[in-house]
């Protein structure tokens with residue numbers, strides 16, 4: 001039997017319990033790419049899953065972790081081969097599919113993204129799913145024809161995970177960014193990220 005270390009969430013009569021455990025490789029779920037996981041992030045959703053404070057986990061046992069970055073160990077998917085550096089954000093990992101808080105993950109190759117050569121796996125996960133989401137939002141604005149010439153733009157929840165990366169990306173792309181926050185203590189941080197103006201959330 002081959003096992004790997006993982007943070008496993010089990011359902012018990014009194015609720016659920018998360019612990020570092022040895023997970024049997026034979027119990028991995030279906031997928032055409034095996035990845036040696038090197039880094040993951042701690043997303044808000046992971047906190048909910050591990051504490052059981054919201055019903056994030058939809059099957060038990062579950063390996064927590066909604067994202068990961070690592071190296072392909074084996075693949076029968078045409079896009080990936082052993083040694084490729086990859087990352088995954090979401091796709092139900094840590095919720096319906098075994099997630100990234102583990103030494104190993106088996107997933108669908110279609111869910112994976114190549115890590116750019118200039119970026120380490122650790123850096124990819126420092127951006128994390130929150131940063132990835134912020135970038136998707138920035139790209140959606142551009143797709144809808146909203147650019148710096150459209151005028152100033154407000155980022156709500158600016159000091160949060162998605163908001164802070166959104167402030168940084170949008171200001172780098174030339175937008176005039178107004179950051180809305182409920183945390184006046186983060187004003188300097190938001191300015192450093194590139195916010196032109198800060199407004200306090202009512």
Ligand SMILES: NC(=O)c1ccc[n+]([C@@H]2O[C@H](COP(=O)([O-])OP(=O)(O)OC[C@H]3O[C@@H](n4cnc5c(N)ncnc54)[C@H](OP(=O)(O)O)[C@@H]3O)[C@@H](O)[C@H]2O)c1
Pocket residue numbers: 043044129130131133156157158159160161162163180181182183201
């Ligand atoms: N993180 C992800 O990967 C991800 C992916 C997809 C969608 N989302 C969604 O994106 C949103 C932000 O997620 P996040 O991960 O960035 O969460 P987060 O780090 O907890 O940030 C949320 C921010 O929202 C602001 N906020 C809190 N209470 C508020 C209220 N009552 N009214 C207005 N603003 C309030 C706060 O901003 P200030 O600190 O500036 O006051 C807080 O930091 C959530 O709706 C989440 O479901 C997140």
